[in-house]
Structures are given as structure tokens and as C-alpha cells.
Amino acid sequence: MTExxxxxxxxxxxxxxxxxxxxxxxxxxxxEIAREIEKRTDEVLEENRKDTEAAVQSGITKALLDRLTxxxxxxxxxxxxxxxxxxxxxxxxxxxxxxxxxxxxxxxRLSVPLGVIGIIxxxxxxxxxxxxxxxxxxxxxxILRGGKEAFNSNLAFVNIMRDAVxxxxxxxxxxxxxxxxxxxxxMELMQLSDYLDVLIPRGGAGLIRSVVENSKxxxxxxxxxxxxxxxxxxADLEKAADIIFNAKCSRPSxxxxxxxxxxxxxxxxxxxxxxxxxxxxKNVEIRGCEKTRExxxxxxxxxxxxxxxxxxxxxxxxxxxxxxxxxxxxFINEHGSGHSEAIVTENSEAAEKFLRGIDAAAVxxxxxxxxxxxxxxxxxxxxGISTQKLHARGPMGLRQLTSSKFVIRGNGQIR
Amino acid sequence: MTExxxxxxxxxxxxxxxxxxxxxxxxxxxxEIAREIEKRTDEVLEENRKDTEAAVQSGITKALLDRLTxxxxxxxxxxxxxxxxxxxxxxxxxxxxxxxxxxxxxxxRLSVPLGVIGIIxxxxxxxxxxxxxxxxxxxxxxILRGGKEAFNSNLAFVNIMRDAVxxxxxxxxxxxxxxxxxxxxxMELMQLSDYLDVLIPRGGAGLIRSVVENSKxxxxxxxxxxxxxxxxxxADLEKAADIIFNAKCSRPSxxxxxxxxxxxxxxxxxxxxxxxxxxxxKNVEIRGCEKTRExxxxxxxxxxxxxxxxxxxxxxxxxxxxxxxxxxxxFINEHGSGHSEAIVTENSEAAEKFLRGIDAAAVxxxxxxxxxxxxxxxxxxxxGISTQKLHARGPMGLRQLTSSKFVIRGNGQIR
Numbered sequence: 001m002t003e004x005x006x007x008x009x010x011x012x013x014x015x016x017x018x019x020x021x022x023x024x025x026x027x028x029x030x031x032e033i034a035r036e037i038e039k040r041t042d043e044v045l046e047e048n049r050k051d052t053e054a055a056v057q058s059g060i061t062k063a064l065l066d067r068l069t070x071x072x073x074x075x076x077x078x079x080x081x082x083x084x085x086x087x088x089x090x091x092x093x094x095x096x097x098x099x100x101x102x103x104x105x106x107x108x109r110l111s112v113p114l115g116v117i118g119i120i121x122x123x124x125x126x127x128x129x130x131x132x133x134x135x136x137x138x139x140x141x142x143i144l145r146g147g148k149e150a151f152n153s154n155l156a157f158v159n160i161m162r163d164a165v166x167x168x169x170x171x172x173x174x175x176x177x178x179x180x181x182x183x184x185x186x187m188e189l190m191q192l193s194d195y196l197d198v199l200i201p202r203g204g205a206g207l208i209r210s211v212v213e214n215s216k217x218x219x220x221x222x223x224x225x226x227x228x229x230x231x232x233x234x235a236d237l238e239k240a241a242d243i244i245f246n247a248k249c250s251r252p253s254x255x256x257x258x259x260x261x262x263x264x265x266x267x268x269x270x271x272x273x274x275x276x277x278x279x280x281x282k283n284v285e286i287r288g289c290e291k292t293r294e295x296x297x298x299x300x301x302x303x304x305x306x307x308x309x310x311x312x313x314x315x316x317x318x319x320x321x322x323x324x325x326x327x328x329x330x331f332i333n334e335h336g337s338g339h340s341e342a343i344v345t346e347n348s349e350a351a352e353k354f355l356r357g358i359d360a361a362a363v364x365x366x367x368x369x370x371x372x373x374x375x376x377x378x379x380x381x382x383x384g385i386s387t388q389k390l391h392a393r394g395p396m397g398l399r400q401l402t403s404s405k406f407v408i409r410g411n412g413q414i415r
Numbered sequence: 416m417t418e419x420x421x422x423x424x425x426x427x428x429x430x431x432x433x434x435x436x437x438x439x440x441x442x443x444x445x446x447e448i449a450r451e452i453e454k455r456t457d458e459v460l461e462e463n464r465k466d467t468e469a470a471v472q473s474g475i476t477k478a479l480l481d482r483l484t485x486x487x488x489x490x491x492x493x494x495x496x497x498x499x500x501x502x503x504x505x506x507x508x509x510x511x512x513x514x515x516x517x518x519x520x521x522x523x524r525l526s527v528p529l530g531v532i533g534i535i536x537x538x539x540x541x542x543x544x545x546x547x548x549x550x551x552x553x554x555x556x557x558i559l560r561g562g563k564e565a566f567n568s569n570l571a572f573v574n575i576m577r578d579a580v581x582x583x584x585x586x587x588x589x590x591x592x593x594x595x596x597x598x599x600x601x602m603e604l605m606q607l608s609d610y611l612d613v614l615i616p617r618g619g620a621g622l623i624r625s626v627v628e629n630s631k632x633x634x635x636x637x638x639x640x641x642x643x644x645x646x647x648x649x650a651d652l653e654k655a656a657d658i659i660f661n662a663k664c665s666r667p668s669x670x671x672x673x674x675x676x677x678x679x680x681x682x683x684x685x686x687x688x689x690x691x692x693x694x695x696x697k698n699v700e701i702r703g704c705e706k707t708r709e710x711x712x713x714x715x716x717x718x719x720x721x722x723x724x725x726x727x728x729x730x731x732x733x734x735x736x737x738x739x740x741x742x743x744x745x746f747i748n749e750h751g752s753g754h755s756e757a758i759v760t761e762n763s764e765a766a767e768k769f770l771r772g773i774d775a776a777a778v779x780x781x782x783x784x785x786x787x788x789x790x791x792x793x794x795x796x797x798x799g800i801s802t803q804k805l806h807a808r809g810p811m812g813l814r815q816l817t818s819s820k821f822v823i824r825g826n827g828q829i830r
Contacts, residue, residue: 101793216627216628239827243827245829250829356434360820365823367827376516394821403804411781414782415661
């Protein structure tokens with residue numbers, strides 16, 4: 001039996017116990033996790049130092065090193081996050097629907113845990129705790145498979161969490177870490193359909209594509225964001241410039257940042273120079289269509305076809321002039337990733353047509369795409385942003401980590 | 416470009432139109448389908464005759480031939496089914512949640528169609544219409560891939576439906592049939608993730624396993640049922656005998672029929688002979704554990720390990736004597752397929768523990784497992800019974816053929 005099969009079996013057993021655990025027990029486990037992390041902060045920092053030192057030696061990029069690094073302050077942030085999750089209502093055992101049938105049997109649809117959740121992610125040790133805590137709160141066991149660069153940090157966190165849940169009277173195997181961080185172990189996890197109920201990849205486009213294509217376990221696809229802001233001819237141009245600046249520049253690396261600006265032809269001449277002025281303050285590279293370059297001049301890089309539909313994750317913006325609303329809707333439905341799309345217009349008819357016609361997780365009128373986020377939507381905490389249509393779409397909070405079952409009570413009904 | 420890629424593209428375009436179609440237009444399309452099938456019944460029957468004649472020549476089993484055969488009466492049944500779907504409320508455009516955030520933006524979660532649904536099924540031509548009509552009502556385009564034995568019948572139905580939806584002002588490509596019925600075309604459909612949002616296999620265990628293992632398109636797993644009836648020591652034995660008889664014998668071929676009977680040791684001596692007497696009237700073959708055979712005698716076939724957890728789909732019942740509630744719950748969670756499980760007991764504490772502790776789509780106290788069905792649950796119509804935990808669990812009606820999107824309206828909010 002491989003390491004993973006064994007871990008899968010143990011996690012499934014643990015999930016059966018968690019399935020019937022009450023809110024108090026689960027919250028106690030989370031509180032123990034918070035306390036234990038606080039107590040063993042030095043241990044975590046020391047293990048993290050091993051990871052960061054090895055990473056520096058192997059020549060990791062500055063951005064990746066930053067994501068990998070833990071500090072006392074960041075650990076405090078993780079603990080605050082746990083306390084926020086404790087404060088959220090328990091998503092399990094809710095009666096979602098109820099009906100009494102003509103034959104007298106009563107049918108309830110109850111929220112229940114999913115079971116065992118696998119998370120595949122990159123070298124971000126905070127995800128180890130954030131994801132595990134959300135899974136546990138929703139009554140799920142979790143198998144974590146993080147990036148190899150963060151292995152020592154992840155193992156420290158997982159050992160702490162296993163000790164803590166045990167102290168709360170739950171099985172240690174509610175939380176497990178895949179210790180083999182080879183590519184092969186990720187592939188093996190994707191075949192573990194006997195024990196895993198869901199697999200959630202968190203990370204870059206390559207990781208997510210690989211999981212979607214290879215997994216036999218049901219996958220929730222998260223996080224690829226090719227978001228558009230479309231400035232309609234009836235837009236308030238000041239508002240539009242603020243929105244595209246915010247959507248592009250407030251945090252270009254995240255999935256709800258804008259990658260493409262579409263502008264109606266009739267206002268492009270007045271709007272594009274305004275927008276460029278603002279974007280210049282952050283040295284945004286504009287890659288424009290031909291008409292954009294006619295207006296903004298040759299300093300604008302000519303856009304290639306592949307620039308549209310690309311997630312730059314950087315201070316780069318593709319710009320295209322369109323004939324109007326219909327072209328904008330078609331263009332977005334073809335080039336977007338189904339994440340977040342915005343129209344800017346004072347014309348409510350145009351806004352409603354856009355909101356109806358765009359096929360994406362979040363569609364905005366006169367709001368920056370940057371709001372697509374569990375916290376901003378009021379879900380409390382988020383495990384990711386689903387860009388698929390099955391099960392969950394958009395920011396996924398606790399409820400999206402649950403399933404349901406029908407419970408039927410009767411007195412001898414037969415059919 | 417292959418036949419399927421082309422069909423995928425056209426279906427996706429059609430889905431974009433359907434996405435914004437109102438309830439009236441969709442119902443008009445369904446009414447046109449009903450009218451057109453009625454008008455062209457002779458054409459359907461003639462095409463069906465080609466299929467059945469070829470099937471007889473190739474030595475098909477009687478049961479399969481029966482499923483393949485259409486009659487005037489069965490076609491009337493299909494038309495009645497369409498009219499029932501027309502009468503159901505439109506599942507699209509419903510505001511599922513609504514909130515206004517502190518910054519003034521309003522967030523709605525709206526029900527929307529899934530997009531393009533693929534259905535892979537066996538030689539049952541009624542499924543062609545039943546499934547397409549449910550998909551259309553929920554605003555989805557559908558690509559049908561039926562068994563080759565029913566090809567002529569399916570093509571006749573699909574041509575009729577395409578003519579009908581066009582007459583209602585919708586694109587013909589809302590409904591498409593995969594005309595290549597080779598194994599390869601099914602495999603190709605499973606790779607069509609650029610155009611398909613969901614794939615639903617309907618049929619036997621082999622078909623479903625193949626789709627789950629090979630599909631890159633998200634799958635909803637349906638229909639495998641290894642259901643148990645557990646008779647607790649505090650059961651009303653008459654009720655228990657009625658329930659196991661109904662669950663096993665009322666229609667043994669369907670997925671919600673019982674396959675295994677578990678009986679508490681303390682009442683096995685009195686209950687098993689009672690149950691056997693009833694089951695004898697349908698010549699049910701009992702495959703019993705050792706203790707069962709001690710009670711019922713050597714006429715009972717000794718159960719092999721593999722008999723537990725098997726979907727017989729026939730007048731065969733595996734029987735096991737257990738020590739009590741805990742063993743029963745563990746045994747069912749290990750051997751069941753997560754479909755439908757029942758306890759019979761007058762002890763409400765035992766019943767509640769069972770209802771809580773069993774991990775299945777439908778869990779019953781004192782009711783036959785045979786009720787797990789969209790119609791019996793009051794959903795109106797059903798596209799299948801999901802045995803997975805993601806997206807939908809249990810009988811899937813119209814609502815399970817929808818997704819949702821967040822619609823956010825504001826006046827210039829930035830983050």
C-alpha cells in the first residue's frame with residue numbers, strides 16, 4: 001500500500017467521525033489549532049527558515065520567496081484568520097428544504113460535509129492552515145499537498161494541527177500532509193477517487209490545467225482570471241478611468257485584476273487619453289489595437305491577437321476599441337475566463353443587457369472587478385474563486401465546502 | 416475540424432442565445448416539440464422499426480429490445496412528459512441571495528443555465544427527448560450521444576426537436592446528436608471541455624465508470640445503487656418485512672431497489688423466516704451469511720464476500736446478520752454506493768443515529784428505498800440520481816441543471 005492510499009483510508013475514517021461532530025467540537029479543534037500555533041511559533045519560524053534558506057540557494061524569484069516567507073506578524077495574521085472562521089456560523093445540519101409528501105413521509109434536505117477534500121497548492125505555507133481550518137469547520141477531513149519549497153513549514157503546521165485536533169477529541173487524521181512532494185505524488189492524489197470526494201487546486205494556470213485534465217476525482221477549478229472592463233458610450237468617463245485604474249493597478253498579480261480594456265468607438269477619442277494619463281502613474285504598458293494606437297500614438301505597443309485573453313498578472317493592459325455593446329459582450333464571452341467582468345455606463349438598459357448577456361462568475365455594472373473575493377462579498381472567508389459552473393461559482397466560502405443529503409422519516413411507506 | 420468540435424462550437428453559440436431566453440420562449444419551444452412529435456409519430460415509429468429489426472437480427476436480449484422499442488402509446492407518454500415539464504416553474508433568473516455591502520454595492524446571486532450539457536446514454540430512445548426537454552427548460556443546449564442500436568430513432572427525434580425549437584425562434588443547435596456512435600466518439604466527447612460545461616452519463620455501471628475515469632469535462636455521476644435495508648432490534652417486524660419485500664421486489668432492475676438486508680442478531684431468529692416467506696412469493700434467491708444459513712437452513716445459498724456491495728438488479732438478495740446499529744452503519748458506509756439506505760426501527764434514538772451516521776444521498780427511517788426518485792420527491796421530473804457529493808446529490812430535477820452567477824450593481828465603487 002502506498003503512502004497516499006494509506007493516508008486516504010485514514011482520512012476517510014476520520015471524515016466519518018467529523019461528519020457527526022457538533023459545532024462546539026469543531027470550534028474547539030480550531031481554537032486548539034490557534035493556541036498551538038501561537039505556542040509553537042518559534043518551531044514554525046525555524047522550519048520556515050530551512051525552507052527559505054534552501055530556496056535562496058536554489059535561486060528562487062523575489063516574489064516567490066516573499067510568498068514562502070513566514071514572520072511573527074504573518075503568523076499572527078494566520079491566527080487571526082482562524083479566530084474569524086471560529087466566529088462564522090456552522091454550515092452543517094441546516095435544513096435546506098423540507099416537504100411532507102401525500103403519503104405522509106417527511107423529506108428534509110440537510111447540509112452535510114463533502115467528506116475528504118484534497119488541496120493541491122504551491123509554496124505558500126499560509127494556505128496550509130487557511131485551507132485546513134475552513135475544511136475542518138465544514139466537517140471535512142483534508143489531505144494537503146503543498147509545493148516542495150515549503151515542505152518543512154507545511155510539516156510543522158500540519159503536526160501542530162494534528163496535535164491540536166486530537167486534543168479536541170477528534171482523530172489526528174482529520175488533517176494530513178502528503179510528504180512525497182514529487183510530481184508523481186500529485187498525479188497519484190488525482191487518482192485517489194476511492195477516498196477523496198473533491199480536489200481543489202490553488203495556484204497558477206499550469207497547475208490548475210494539469211489537475212483538471214488528469215484528475216479522476218471531481219475537481220473545483222479556481223482562480224484563473226482574464227477580466228475585462230468595458231467602457232460603454234454612455235459612461236461617466238471619470239468613473240470609468242477610476243475603475244480601470246483600480247481594476248488594473250491596485251494589485252495586478254491577483255485573479256480579479258483587469259487584463260483588458262474595451263472602449264466604445266464613439267468615446268475612445270476622449271476616454272483613452274484620460275485613462276492613459278492615470279495608468280502612466282504606474283507605468284502600465286498598454287498593448288493597443290490599431291484604433292487605440294491611432295488615438296494614443298505610436299508609444300503604445302501594438303497588441304498581438306494573443307494579448308487578448310492573456311492573464312498578464314502585471315502592469316500590462318490590452319486595449320481594444322469596439323463598435324458597441326454587442327461586440328463587447330461577444331468579445332468578452334469569447335476571450336474571458338468566466339471570472340469577473342465589468343461594464344461602466346450610466347445607461348441602465350445597456351447595463352442590464354451586459355449583466356444578463358455575460359457568462360461569468362461575477363458581472364459588474366459601475367464597480368471594479370477587484371471586489372470578487374469572499375471577504376468583500378461578505379462570505380467571511382474563502383477557499384478560492386471557482387470559475388466553473390458546477391457546484392460552486394465565484395468566491396467559495398464555507399457553504400461551498402458542503403454537500404447535502406435527503407433524510408426521509410416515515411412509518412412504513414412502501415411504493 | 417471533427418464533427419464533434421463543430422457541434423460543440425455550434426452548441427456553445429446556441430447556449431449563449433438560450434441563456435437570455437425568457438420562460439415563454441423556452442416553453443414555446445417545448446410545446447412545438449410536443450406538437451411536432453405528435454404530428455410525425457409515424458416517421459418516428461418507422462425509424463424505430465429499423466432499429467428494432469436490426470437489433471433482433473443481431474440477437475439483442477429481450478429486456479434491451481423492450482427498452483429500445485417505441486409504440487404509439489409510449490410516444491404519447493413522452494409527449495405527456497413534455498407537457499409536465501412545460502408546467503414546471505422556470506428555474507432561471509431566480510434571486511437566490513441578495514445583499515447590500517457597506518460600500519453601497521448590491522450583490523445578487525442569480526440562477527443561470529449551466530451552458531452546454533452532454534448526455535451519454537444507452538439504447539433508450541425515450542431518453543433522447545426526456546433529457547433534451549429538461550435541458551432546454553433550464554436554458555441549456557444539449558449534445559446527445561445515445562447507444563448505436565437506437566441511432567435511427569434518436570436521429571428522428573433530434574431532427575424533430577431541431578425543427579421545433581427553430582420554429583419557436585431559437586437556434587436549431589440547441590439540440591444536437593452525435594452521429595458517430597463508435598466508442599471513439601464517446602471518448603472524444605469526454606475531451607470536449609472547451610465547449611461542454613457538464614457531462615451526464617446515464618446507464619449501467621460500466622458506462623458510468625468509463626466516463627468518470629476518462630472525462631476532462633466535469634461529470635455528474637448517476638445511478639449506481641447498492642442499497643441496504645437494516646432491520647434494527649426494535650423494529651416492527653411486519654413493517655420490516657413489508658419494506659424489504661417492497662424494496663427488493665417491486666422493481667428489482669432499478670437503482671433504488673435493495674440489494675442487501677442487514678438484520679440484528681437478537682431478532683434474526685424471528686424476523687428472517689417471516690421475511691423469507693414473503694420473498695419466496697417472488698422466488699427471490701437469498702445469499703446469506705453463516706448465521707443466516709443457521710436460521711434459514713441450507714436451502715439458502717452461502718454468500719460470498721463479493722455478494723455484499725453488488726448491484727444484482729434482479730431477484731437476488733444478500734443477507735447478513737449484524738451485532739447491532741454500529742456494525743450496520745459501518746457496514747453500509749463501507750459497502751453501499753451512497754445511493755439510498757434504510758433503517759426499520761420503532762426506536763427513534765436508533766433511527767436518528769442511523770440518519771446522521773449514514774453517508775448517502777437518501778437515508779430513510781421506516782420507508783422503502785424505492786422512493787428515491789424525482790417524481791416521488793416532488794421535483795416534477797428527473798434527469799438522473801446523483802451519487803456524488805459535488806453540485807447535486809440524489810434525484811436531480813430542473814434546479815440541478817442550473818448554475819448561478821453574481822450580479823453586482825454600483826455607482827463607481829473601487830477597492
